Amino acid sequence: MRLLPIIALLAACSPGPSEDTLVDELRIIAAVAEPPEVLPGETTSVDVLLADPLGAGATVAVWACTPADETSCVEAGSPLAGRLAVGELVDGHFVADLTVNPAWAAFASDEPIPSPLWVLACEPGACPQLDALGDALAAEAPTDAIEELMATPTDWVAELPLTGVTLGAKSLMVSTRDAENRNANPTLTVDGDFTSSAGEELTFEVSVEDDEDESVVEVMGLTTGGGFGLTAFAFLNGQAEMRWYAPDEPSLVRLYAVATDGVGGTAVWTGEATVE
Amino acid sequence: MTFLATLILSMATALAEPTLPVLVQTAPAVYPADALDSGEEAAVLVQLVVDETGMVLEAEVVESAGEAFDRAAIDAVLAFVFDPATNERGKAVRATILYRYVFEAQAAPVLSAEGRLRRAGTREPLGDIALRFTGPNGERRAATTDADGRFSLVDLADGEWTAVFEAAGFDPELVPFDVSGGKVAEIAIFGNNSRPWQSDSAEVIEVFGERTAPEVTERVLSADEIRYLPGTNGDVVRVVQNLPGVARPPLNIGQLLIRGTAPEDSGYAVDGVSVPIVFHFSGLSTVLAGDLLDEVSFLPGNYGVRYGRTLGGVVDLRATRELPERSNGYASVDVYQATAFVEQRVSDKTALTFAGRRSYIDAVLNPLLNNGAAAVQAPRYYDGQIRVQHKTERGMLDAMVFASDDRFKVVGGMEADPDEVQIALITSFLKARVRWTEELGDGWRSEAAFLMGPDANIFKVAPAGEAFEKNLDIAWRHEFYRLPSEERIGWRFGIDWLARYERFVFDVPAFPYEPERGDTLWLSPSPYAEASIKRGPVTVTPGLRIDPFFSGAGYNAVAVDPRLAATAEITPSTLIKASAGRYSQFPELRQILTAADEGTRLSPESSLQFSVGAEQDLGPALSLETVAYANRLTNLVVGREDRFEFFTGPPPIGPFDTDPYANDGVGTIVGVEAQLKLETERAVGWISATTSRSVRTKRPGQESKLFAFDQPIVLNALGSYQLPKKWRLGARVRYGSGNPYTPVVNRFQLLDEGRFVPVYGATDSARLPAFYQVDARVDKDWVFDRWTLTAYLDFQNITGAQNVEVMSWNSDYSEEAPISGLPPLPAFGLRGEW
Structure with missing residues (x-):
């Protein structure tokens, strides 16, 4: 085998x-x-x-x-x-x-x-x-x-x-x-402190609302600096935590969260994090 | 005892008053026990060479009185002391005289001491060895050991004696013992054979065994010495991976890629009856204890009618055929596994064997692997064997139960039950085998082997996914065999039955396929026969094998495979050989049933094999074998590659052929392989080289592609060398072309899933970098009287080469992320053998 x-x-x-x-x-x-x-x-x-x-x-x-x-x-x-x-x-x-x-x-x-x-x-x-x-x-x-x-x-x-x-x-x-009865796009909000020190680890609270079962929605994190802890985060009761690791150098980083409901619905959140 | 001595002068120069040797000290001979019981008396005339000091240098029987009397007489006279002969100038000189030793029953001497000489470490008796003894007041004696290593001394004076053992290849041993008060002293001598290559009577260690049957290309490995080769971790069967015709599988996971065929096209057998695997996961060891094996037979192709139902090669593990000479065993530990083996003689006719192995590589690796959310249980395996051998007047009955179990698991996960199995791979079997071998007279031999038991190949994926292939086999082979000679034709005929109840399930919700399942009972009673006709230097062996296939699923088929082989000894050191034959392999049950549902009736896959070669002795220690071969594959079953690829076959990289099953595949394999073998008393090794090309065409009209494991060049050089003081050094160098792979030329995103999908280039249009690795091994034995301790260091990839084993990519397929093989891996182990 x-x-x-x-x-x-x-x-x-x-x-x-x-x-x-x-x-x-x-x-x-x-x-x-x-x-x-x-x-x-x-x-x-x-x-x-x-x-x-x-x-x-x-x-x-x-x-x-x-x-x-x-x-x-x-x-x-x-x-x-x-x-x-x-x-x-x-x-x-x-x-x-x-x-x-x-x-x-x-x-x-x-x-x-x-x-x-x-x-x-x-x-x-x-x-x-x-x-x-x-x-x-x-x-x-x-x-x-x-x-x-x-x-x-x-x-x-x-x-x-x-x-x-x-x-x-x-x-x-x-x-x-x-x-x-048609599917609608979910809505996505991301809360947190978007200012960090170089190399610091930040956690963002992510909420999603969807007309379908929110547990099937996945959120994916992408960033132009540093990195998220996982490529995809699962929701529990519409809530999820995204862990982001700041880069080692001071910079302005763009953050993206993309939620998909598996049946064509998509929501996007875009933010910026300042790394000092 | 009294002595009658007759001295006859035989001096070469008898001029003015030369003198003869004068006997000044005699030694009594041990009276042969049987002769003493019957009152038999005798006289032995011996010729002695007496040196200038009066010692007897040599003694030779001139008039025999039977072996027992002769041996006793020789032992006695070797301890005689003379005043030396002198020449006309009064100078002591060497002389040859005759002496008649007379045995009189009434004067038989009294037993003073008896003992046994054995090889240290193994306790093997050392027969026909001359021993010397010195006692009080310079008294001397001699004795020669019998076949069981035993010796006796009579009429010794009371006092301290010393046994002196000196033999070529052995360390000198001085063993003191006391003689007093008429007690019989017991003497145990253990000879340390520290330089076996210097021994006069050292046993011949045959690394490369002799073919017992007329197979044109059969490579037989048969010796303990194999286990000292580097990179094999002491496993005899792993040595097969270094023979010509064998390509290296990715990650060295134990599959055999033989002469350009797929792993599932090769067969494994124990005593000629089929078993599912011979290697544990990762190929670290064989599923049978090496000491159970008499030989490992590797048949890369063009084998005789004895084997069938495969398109590729055959590895046949042949268990020992004789009772062990003595009880023995070993226990070993290394970084991967612990092994124990006990072989016990319970009577003259019966022996029991117990063996077991348990890997603990999981205990070593799990802490390293378990740094994420899921808990990985690294591969762990065990195997065990129980065997009874019983010899009767007619033949040998050999019953063995053997089992093997390999498991790999990933449990737990982000939100899963910590004990839930996420992924599991399990391969296991339990087999009972009974073999009866019998000499029938007139050169005929009969062998019957019966093997039965279940085996399973299981793949589990959460949630609740399971795919498996489970078989219950009943196999029986009954064969009659006679070797050919000038006067008569050699024959081999027999029947090879395989009945299998087979079940498969493919039900993995995580994969986007409908579940499939099926089961049936099938039977393949395959008769075969071949004749070997020897005329002068030429032997021709035509044969025919018929493989019927009857299944409860309504699928019946038959394959008729004629084969022909010929050899010619054109000089005493040169053998040329050629062969041609047809080989057939039935489709898998899941292929048969699924194809039948789609209205397709699959045929057996077929192979036409041709080979021609030569074996040339290049001196007493060197030999060269070369074989050129061609293999045309037809009727290959292709299709549905996405469904069962994880069970067998090449890595699932590149676009799959997802069309229905069909016998549309064809292939061509050509190659040349060579092996230069060196076998001396101190060194063993070989260089093997294979160049080949293996291509496949999956569907009519499609372009021919390289086979996924095509490796144009494979080179192996390995050997070991015995040093004094029981040290051994070994090294292995391997080079092999990289496997072809399908490159990723770009990729695209599935935006709703957030993942990338590769866009492949031409199938198998790229090739991995060549493989190169150097291994080394050093062994040291410490020999004690009754056991031997061996320590070894088997250092794989000593140069730290970063060999690419499998191509992989990063998650967005923008870069290749090759998976490399072994880092430098020193493995230390200990083995105690008794």
Whole structure:
């Protein structure tokens, strides 16, 4: 019997700040869709939050693509304007409106179905294909090559550099439920003293409110300096404690907490900690 | 006793008044007991060489009166003292004379002392050794030990005597004893064989055993000396990992990768009957005590019809076939485990053996591992064996029960019950084996082995997840065998039954798959036969094995495997050999049942193997063996790699083939292996080299890929050398190509889960860095009269090489985070043997 998975598991057991929570390059923190669950043909506002600790700036593309086969999406043929947005990162955010393909009505029901959204962000010059996407969007003339690009983002990213590029996938839930029964994004608050000495350990109180069972909500901590004790914290009665270890040098650190409810709902908290 | 002496002159230069040796002191001979009881009398004519001081240098029987009288006469005359012969100038000279020693029953001498000469440490009797004795007033005697090491002395004068033991390779021993008042003195002499390579009659230690059957490529390891090789921790079977044709598995976890085949394609056996594993977790030791084994047979491929149902190699652990010569045992402790072994002769015909081993590596590692929320219980294993051997007039009955249990657990967790098992891996078996061997006459031999018992392979994952494969085996092999000669054909035929009740469950809620389970009883009664025809230097061995497979699940199949081997001794020191054969392996039960549900009927996997090679003696101590081989694999079962990968197979890295099971896989393996062996009285070692290429194509039309464990170059050099004072030094150097792996070229995030997913490049398009490690070992024996204490230091990775064993990545797949192997690891151990 193999031991390799066990060795990988053992490697994960270590106290102190987790390196996995440190963001030191361009990275998607979260994508919050409002609303997170929509009817076919309905529009949602997607707010993409990115960390850009190097301050290089980024071009962001957000698009919907539900795989029809290995090279195309079921959305192909519908207008690009409703399923693709391309633009520049502003204050760490990129906001776009996307419309779920009305064709989803054929198989949507009271049981929510995930509709994939893709987010690609690239530092200037890292992704020439983003220009092609922008051009296609401006011309409202998607070519087969553009459709294939949107349908196979993982093949695309295989050709892109490891740094300065970040690709993420999010599920937008589609259903025919009444508005009051649809899932809503949770709300997240984080309290604590955000001033610390170098190397100090801080604990933040995290509260979450969700229309579903709050115990299924997880919160993930990310930071541009130091590190959180764990990558993910579980809630008990809507409360959780996040432990953060300040870096060894005085600095201004950005902190992120991202709560997800497992069914497409997301909440984000952003703060700054001063390390003296 | 009286003496009649006849002296016959045989001086070479009898000129003016030379003189003969004149007997001035005689010594009585021990009258052979049986002869004395029957009143038998005799005379022995011996030729003596008397030196210039009058001492008898040599004595040789000229006219024998039987072995017992001869030995007694020789012992007596060696203690005679003469006035030396002189030449014409009056100078003492060496002379050769004849002396007739007469035994008269009425004058038999009185027993004064008796004793036994044994090897210190092992208490093994030393026979046919000449001893000298000196007593009061310069009196001298001599005695020669019998086969049981025993000797007697008669008519000794009262007083202090000294036994003198001197033999090549042994430390001189002086053992004083008193003779007084007609009491019989008891003398125990233990000879310390500190320089065995100088011994005149030292036993021959054969590290590389002889093939007892006509296997074209069979490497047999058969000696105690193996245990002193470095990096093996004294384990005989682990030495197999250094033989040609064997690639090194990741983390050295005990799997055998033989001639480019997968670990699950190789078979393990005890006395030819199948067992699930031979190594404990991590490969630190074998599941049977090494001293139970007569030999370890390693068959990397193209083996005869005796073995089947595998595509790869076979490791057959063969238990000792004879009763132990004496009761013996040992106890040992090292940083990993404690072991005890006791072999007791309870009568001339019966022996009992008890052996057990318990690892405590968990006790060492747990404090180091348990620094997080979960409590890790490091691998721990134990095994035990009970054996009875009974010799009858017709043959040997050998019954053995052996068991093994390996466990690894992670318990507790962030919010879990502290005792809840988070992850557990368990491999265990309990087997009872009975073997009957019998000499049938005219060169025929019969061997029947019956083995039965359960084994289990269990994987548990919280919450309430369990996956296992559990078997209850009944195996029986009955074989008749005769070696070939010029006059007659050699034969081997028999039947190899394996009946198995097999169950499997795959029910792991933590994994995104529907539970699967199944069970069935299957039977494979496999007849086989081969003939060995020897004509002059050429021996040709055609054979046929038929493996039927009948299962309660309605799946039946049969594999017919013809095989042919030939050897030719083209010179007394050169043997060439060639072989070809078909080998078959049945699909796993879970594959059969799942495929049947999907309407697919799987066929046995198949392998066509070819090899050609030569064995060349390069002198009394050196030999070279080379073999080139090719293996074409067809009908390989592929698919559903995501489901059971954690049980067997290559590391689960890279994109899986998740399509349904099918016999779509093919593969090609080619290679050349060589072994240069050195075996002298003081040194043993070898250099083994293997170059190979192993590729697979999973589905028709797909590109051929390197096999996950393909290692183009594997080199091993190891040896040990005996030094004076019972020191031994050993070293091992290993080099091996890194395994291929599938690189991660980029990644993406699942934003709702907060985790990264790798984007892989071309399958197995990268290769781990080459493996390189140097091990060393030093042993020191302290030999006491009745036992031996051995201390050793087995230092693995003495240069501290950072070898990459398995590729891993950090959590966002931005960097490779390879898992390295052993740090420098000195292991100290003690072993007491009696």
